[in-house]
Amino acid sequence: MATAPDPDEVLCSTRGKENFQRISRLLISGGTALLREIFDLYCPPSNLPATLNNPATEKQLKAAKLTKPQWDCLYPSPGVYGKSTDFDITLLFRLLRTICKLIPPATGWDALPTSTDHSLAADLARIKCYRNSVYGHVHQQMEITDDFKFLSLWREIKEALVRIAGHVNPAKRREWQEAIDKFLRDPLTAEHERNVNELLEWYRNDTDVKKSIEELAATTNERFDEMKTALKGIYELMLEEKTQETNALYKCSEVQELTNMPSQSATG
Secondary structure, three states: OOOOOOHHHHHOOOHHHHHHHHHHHHHHHHHHHHHHHHHHHHOOOOOHHHHHHOHHHHHHHHHOOOOHHHHHHHOOEOOEOOOHHHOOHHHHHHHHHHOOOOOOOOOOOOOOOOOOOOOHHHHHHHHHHHHHHHHOOHHHOOOOOOHHHHHHHHHHHHHHHHHHHHOOOHHHHHHHHHHHHHHHHOOOOOOHHHHHHHHHHHHHHHHHHHHHHHHHHHHHHHHHHHHHHHHHHHHHHHHHHHHHHHHHHHHHHHHHHHHHOOOHHHHO
16 A cells, blocks of 8 residues: 655655746746747837737737637727736737747747757747746656756756847846846745746646647538538539430430431432
8 A cells, every 4th residue: 555645745845846946937937027028029018009909910819719818918898908017928928929920930839949040939939848848847746856957957948038138139138147047046935836837827728729729620621521522522413414414415416317307208
């Protein structure tokens, strides 16, 4: 019989749990602030209401399969529009991909870009891939016990975030370089548990949207196949009717030729 886990052991803070919380803090606190600054560059706060009021924007957002809370954040009430300061990292990432017209990296939004691609879109895709790597530790009691792996992941996330900051301006790049180094040394607080929860929500939301899109694609393909089958049947029916009509006309032509032929007595 398996021994029940000791509650004190489960709940106590460990180096692995601190590593997990620090990475979550870097991704969520750092990522959200930087993605918001980038979004404000592409869509300045003064222009955001007009952008959201544009029918083309609404069409893009509907195609992006936003959740109801996300939609309510953008459109709180008729004639009222959201502010980027209220957008979480999940919504900011979705908006950057849709209404900001960013060209996706060569490997797409859902795969780790090549090491030589340091474009803004590539670093945004990296942040999402690193999030998936961190999420993989959820089933390991939310711990990253390997310090080497933790520092390697920290360095990769830091480099991507610093490059993203550089798209704002060089001073911002230096500011974030120093801030991230300070992140690594600062003591953890109870507030950082919120970063963990937000990271989990971000991952699950993306997974739900991806599943919804896949289901929609499957349904569309199924209906397309049904339409092709129906059209094929109609075509075959029309072809059969055309063949019957042609045969009927041919027989009528034969009868007419027979009636127009002179009789043997007349020719004799």
